[in-house]
Amino acid sequence: MKYPQLRLRRLRESAGVRRLVQEHRLLVENLVQPLFVKEGLSKPFEVPSMPGQYQFPLKEAAREAETLEALGIPGIILFGIPAGKDKTGRAAAAGRGVVQTAIRAIKKKCPGLLLIADVCLCEYLVHGHCGRMDGKGRVVNDASLLALARVALSYAEAGADVVAPSDMMDGRVRAIRGLLDQKGFETLPILSYAVKYTSSFYAPFREAAENRPRFGDRSTYQMNPANGREALREAFTDLEEGADMLLVKPALGFGDVIREIRNRFDCPLGAFSVSGEYAMIKAASQRGWLDEKKAVQETHLGIKRAGADFIITYWAKELAEWTKAKS
Secondary structure, three states, X not given: OOOOOOXXXXXXXXXXXXXXXXXXXXXXXXXXXXXXXXXXXOOOEEOOOOOOOEEEOHHXXXXXHHHHHHOOOOEEEEEEEOOOOEOXXXXXXXXXXXXXXHHHHHHHHOOOOEEEXXXXXXXXXXXOOOOOEOOOOOEOHHHHHHHHHHHHHHHHHHOOOEEEEOOOOOOHHHHHHHHHHHOOOOOOOEEEEEEEEOOHHHHHHHHHHOOOOOOOOOOOOOEOOOOOHHHHHHHHHHHHHOOOEEEEEOOOOOHHHHHHHHHHOOOOEEEEEOHHHHHHHHHHXXXXXXXXXXXXXXXXXHHXXXXXXXXXXXXXXXXXXXXXXXX
């Protein structure tokens, strides 16, 4: 059929028909809210570059988790900021560390809330990089693996439901899977940041997590944004090593990568709508340049359309509030 018999606008004239034939929907059940917990903080501190996002003291983290759960958000991902840093990142695997303590407190109040623990060393190391350093200022891959595995194990022992290595060291999924299985956590899933690009859009996160590198950048271990085929190799490798779910980060500029991974692999796939994406829309909407709700809906539907099963997003709480108000 051709025009005038074929009129695609017939499916757009009525709001009811538009809803009926809508191909993708943004559901609160598919959202995960990041949560920053800082040791030694007395009250919530709003992150200047991320309006509406806070560093929470330990006593407030569980309350915020209760609020998120009441809104129907199924899970959170925890990032910890310790009171002190050192050259080995020892506090990251401490039984009474900031993330471990937060996990126990949140699980006590919200036993049904999915708790994902981000596994990395950058918040705990004085230099701010994601792995151990040698004497020449280079991140040492293999020497970092056992440390990362011990961090993941400590989170599992504290009660985390999922561990999510974000460091981008080669072999870290295998190391974590091996230690978890050895210690009786063979059923605990690993969500791997399999495809994590070096990105300028992480800047507000680094303020929130207080993990800005003191020198250099992370381009020797995070991926080059110009590369797409490499993402498939990273995804394949992590699945072979025992990852149960994969994550692409950032989300907004990498829909093609999400789609390629979705087409190639059948595993659960998530995307991280990162801090810079959040800050960009917030700033534009506060100046009246964008309609905030419409922009967030549009960008997140785009992430879903690309093939993500779930989205880690700083908008999870507001999207849930907007959905609740609408109903």
